[in-house]
Amino acid sequence: MNKKTWITLALSSALLLPVSPASVQAASSPQLILHFDSGSYTSETSATLLVRNGINYMDISYLAGDLGLEFKTDTAGKRASFNGWNKKFAVRDGSKIAMLDGKSVTMQSPAIIRKSKQTDTPSVYVPLRFAAQALDGKLINPAAGKGNYQLNNIHTYAVVTDVYQGTTYTLTKLNGDLYATRGKKDPVKLASLQTGFDSTGMEFRSTPGGLLLITVNDSYGEPHINSQQFQLLFKNGQLIRQTGADFHWGGINTVNGYDDKIVMNDGTNLRIIEDRTGNVLQTLNLVEMAGKGKDQKYNVEAIDQDMVLIRNSIDHQLQLINRKNGNSVLLYQQFLTPEQQQAVEEDTGPFGGGDRLKFTKRSGSTLYFTYADFNGENKKYTYNLDKLN
Numbered sequence: 001m002n003k004k005t006w007i008t009l010a011l012s013s014a015l016l017l018p019v020s021p022a023s024v025q026a027a028s029s030p031q032l033i034l035h036f037d038s039g040s041y042t043s044e045t046s047a048t049l050l051v052r053n054g055i056n057y058m059d060i061s062y063l064a065g066d067l068g069l070e071f072k073t074d075t076a077g078k079r080a081s082f083n084g085w086n087k088k089f090a091v092r093d094g095s096k097i098a099m100l101d102g103k104s105v106t107m108q109s110p111a112i113i114r115k116s117k118q119t120d121t122p123s124v125y126v127p128l129r130f131a132a133q134a135l136d137g138k139l140i141n142p143a144a145g146k147g148n149y150q151l152n153n154i155h156t157y158a159v160v161t162d163v164y165q166g167t168t169y170t171l172t173k174l175n176g177d178l179y180a181t182r183g184k185k186d187p188v189k190l191a192s193l194q195t196g197f198d199s200t201g202m203e204f205r206s207t208p209g210g211l212l213l214i215t216v217n218d219s220y221g222e223p224h225i226n227s228q229q230f231q232l233l234f235k236n237g238q239l240i241r242q243t244g245a246d247f248h249w250g251g252i253n254t255v256n257g258y259d260d261k262i263v264m265n266d267g268t269n270l271r272i273i274e275d276r277t278g279n280v281l282q283t284l285n286l287v288e289m290a291g292k293g294k295d296q297k298y299n300v301e302a303i304d305q306d307m308v309l310i311r312n313s314i315d316h317q318l319q320l321i322n323r324k325n326g327n328s329v330l331l332y333q334q335f336l337t338p339e340q341q342q343a344v345e346e347d348t349g350p351f352g353g354g355d356r357l358k359f360t361k362r363s364g365s366t367l368y369f370t371y372a373d374f375n376g377e378n379k380k381y382t383y384n385l386d387k388l389n
Contacts, residue, residue, distance in 0.1 A: 029048055029049075029051075030048075030049045030051065030056060030142075030148070030149060031046060031047070031048060031049065031148040031149065032046065032047045032048070032049050032056075032058060032128070032148060032149045032150070032151060033045075033046050033148050033149070033150045033151070034046070034047065034063075034137075034150075034151045034154055035150065035151070035152045035153065035154065036066070036067075036154045036156065037153055037154065037155060037156070037174070037196075046148075047059070049128065049149065050125055052109070052112070053109060055108050055109045055127050055128075056127065056128040056149065057112065057125040057126065057127060057128065058125065058126065058128050058131050058151075059123045059124060059125050060082070060124050060125075060126050060131050060134070060135075061080065061121060061122065061123055061124040062121075062123075063135075063154075064082055066156075067084065067135070067154070067155070067156050067157055067158070068084050068085065068156050068157040068158025068159065068173070069082045069083060069084040069087065069157055070082070070083045070084065071121075071124075073113070073122055077093075077113060077115060077122060078092060078093045078094075078113060079091070079092045079093070079113075080092075080093075080111075080113055080122070080124045082134075084157030084158070084159075085157045085158075085159045085170065085172060086101075086157065087101065087136075087157045088100075088101055088102065089101065089134045091107075091111035091113075091124065091126055092111060092113075093110075093111060093112065093113040094110045094111070094112075095110055095111060096108075096109060096110050096111075098111065098126070098130060098134075100133065100134055105130070105133070107126065107127050107129075107130045108127040108129055108130070109127055111124065111125065111126050112124075112125040112126075113125075128149065128151075131151070132151055135151070135154045135155065136153070136154070136155045137151045137152060137153050137154040137155075138151070138152045138153050139151055140152060155174055156173055156174050157172075157174075158172075158173040158174075159171060159172050159173060160173065160197070160200045160201065160202065162201075162202045162204070164204040165204075165206070166182060167180050167181065167182050168180070168181040168182070169181075169190075169202060169204075169214070170187065171193075171197065171200065171202065171216065173196060173197040173198070173200065174196060175192065175193075175194060175195070175196065176192060176193030176194055176195050176196065176197060176216075176230075177189060177191075177192045177193075178190045178191045178192070178193065178214075178232070180237075190232070190234070190239060191232055191239050191242060193216065193230050193242075193244060195228070195244075196220075197216075197218045197220070198218060198219065198220035198221070198224065199218065199219045199220065199224055200216065200217065200218040201216075201217050201218075202214060202215065202216050202217075203215040203216075203217070205256060205257075207257075207262065207275045207276075208260065208275060209260070209274075209275030209276030209277075210235070210236075210276060211233060211234065211235055211262070211275060211276065211278060212233070212234040212235075213231060213232070213233050213234075213256060213257075213262060214231070214232045214234070215229065215230070215231050215232075215256060216229065216230040216231075216232075217229050217252055225249050225350050225351065226246075226247075226248050226249055227247050227248075227249070227250065227251065227252050228244065228245065228246040228247060228252075229244065229245055229247065229252040229253060229299075230242070230243070230244035230245075231243050231244070231256065231264045231265075233262065233264065233273070233278060235278050240278045241264060241271075241273065241278060243264045243265065243266045243271070244266060245265060245266045245267030245268075245297060245299075246267075246297075247267060247297050247299060247313040248297070248313055248314075248350075249313070249349070249350040249351075250297060250299060250311070250312070250313020250314065250316065251299050251301075251311060251313070251316070252299055253265050253299045253300045253301075254299070254300070254301050254302075255300055255301065255302060255303055258303050258304055258305075259304075259305070260275050261273065261274065261275065261281070262274075262275060263300065263303055265286075265298075265299065265300050267286075267297035267298060267299070267313070268285065268286060268287050268296075268297070268298075269283050269284065269285055269286065270283070270284040270286055270300060270303075270308070271283050271284075272284070284308065284323070286298040286300075286310055289308075289310075289321050289326060289328065290310060290312065290319055290321070290328065291328070292312060296312060296313070296314065297312070297313040297314075298310040298311065298312055298313065299311050299313065301318065301359055302359050302362075302367075304362070305323070306322065306323055306324055306385065307320060307321065307322055307323055307367075307385055307388075308320075308321050308323055309321075309359055309367075311354070314348065315345075315348045315352075315354065316348065316352060316353070316354020316355060317330055317331075317332060317344070317354060317355050318330070318331050318332070318354075318355055318357045318359070319331070320367070320383065320385075320388070321388075322385070322388035322389070325388070325389070327388040327389075328388070329383075329387075329388065330355075331355070331357055331369065331381075331383060332344050332355035332357060334381075334383060335357070335369070335371060335381040335383075336355075336371070340373070343374065344356070355371075356371055356372045356373070357369050357370070357371050357381075358370050358371075358372075365384050365385040365386050366382050366383070366384055366385075367382065367383045367384075367385065368380065368381075368382055369381045369382070369383070
């Protein structure tokens with residue numbers, strides 16, 4: 001899934017460090033362009049490098065939070081450490097020796113740790129070459145006297161964690177790798193979703209048949225109006241089924257089963273899955289059933305043996321489909337006035353409200369809905385499934 005967004009920021013933090021003019025090369029204020037890959041988007045930041053004794057330094061402390069690294073200094077303010085998922089490094093003021101991912105390395109020149117007069121956060125200057133190594137980036141030097149230094153492919157070490165039934169689940173935001181940790185044992189990789197994440201959460205469901213369904217919901221982009229959802233089904237700790245859908249500005253699935261069945265949706269095909277075995281009992285092609293043309297995505301808001309409620313991710317219109325005969329109806333056309341219907345048809349797109357209908361419950365053959373009009377008032381409607389027979 002490609003959903004890259006470019007963001008440009010500017011920093012000049014390296015200028016905060018007071019240094020002796022004799023120790024700085026004359027007429028040197030080299031610039032550094034940093035390119036980040038957070039998985040869900042890329043960003044670009046510029047910074048002014050410090051040059052001391054012929055070595056380019058960058059302040060690495062300002063990047064910690066954005067990269068998912070915990071930044072700490074000791075009580076004396078002489079040692080700085082950076083800890084994240086599968087990433088640890090530490091430097092000491094005035095020392096060339098650094099610790100990187102459990103190993104001792106020697107930098108070109110000593111680290112410099114200084115308390116800033118403008119903030120409580122100290123500045124941590126390290127040689128540019130070590131910064132590239134520590135952040136898994138690629139350093140590109142400019143041609144002689146031309147251009148800027150570049151530090152490309154800087155990774156994020158941000159993760160989402162949750163604990164369920166004594167197991168800690170960790171999802172990397174960079175590429176969607178999912179790990180499980182129990183007790184003091186090393187993390188075990190369960191799956192890779194192979195996409196980046198932004199504002200993310202996990203939901204867990206243990207089925208009566210002993211399966212585990214993990215659902216990952218994510219909103220991304222600015223202002224986070226896009227959504228994607230992944231479902232992972234496990235049996236005895238092993239991944240047996242995986243699906244995902246990028247709904248763009250549409251909503252995500254709000255149900256994952258009915259009766260004793262599990263449902264998994266990729267936006268096009270809805271799979272009805274038997275509990276305990278994980279076998280696919282039936283596959284519903286939502287695009288064909290909806291009849292709105294190709295290249296559509298649908299989420300599922302309700303399902304039963306005889307019906308399914310789906311919503312298009314582009315126009316946000318709720319559609320009721322009879323699973324037995326394929327008959328369907330767009331519900332806003334059944335409930336709303338001609339003026340309200342026109343408003344629904346015009347209110348589409350990323351910021352559109354769609355039909356403003358919400359399914360609330362079922363009683364027998366009757367389905368209950370609420371409609372929030374443009375004045376904020378709620379109205380109630382019902383629809384009888386027998387009309388679609």
